[in-house]
Amino acid sequence: RLNKGECSTQAGVNFIDIISHYTRVSDHAMNLAEKVFAEQI
Structure with missing residues (x-):
């Protein structure tokens, strides 16, 4: 896509940053879910 001029x-770089941030958000969400689940047992 870069060679064809379809993207810059x-x-x-922005796409990689966004994916990195979503990964961190999902890690935090998983940590919260595990904590909530552990408290219910």
């Missing part, structure tokens, strides 16, 4: 380098 900056767009790729």
Whole structure:
């Protein structure tokens, strides 16, 4: 896509940043879910 001019380098960097942030959010959500589940047992 980059070679075809369909996207830019900056767009790729932004995409990787967004994916990284979503990964951190999901890690935090999983930690919270595990804590809530452990408290219910």
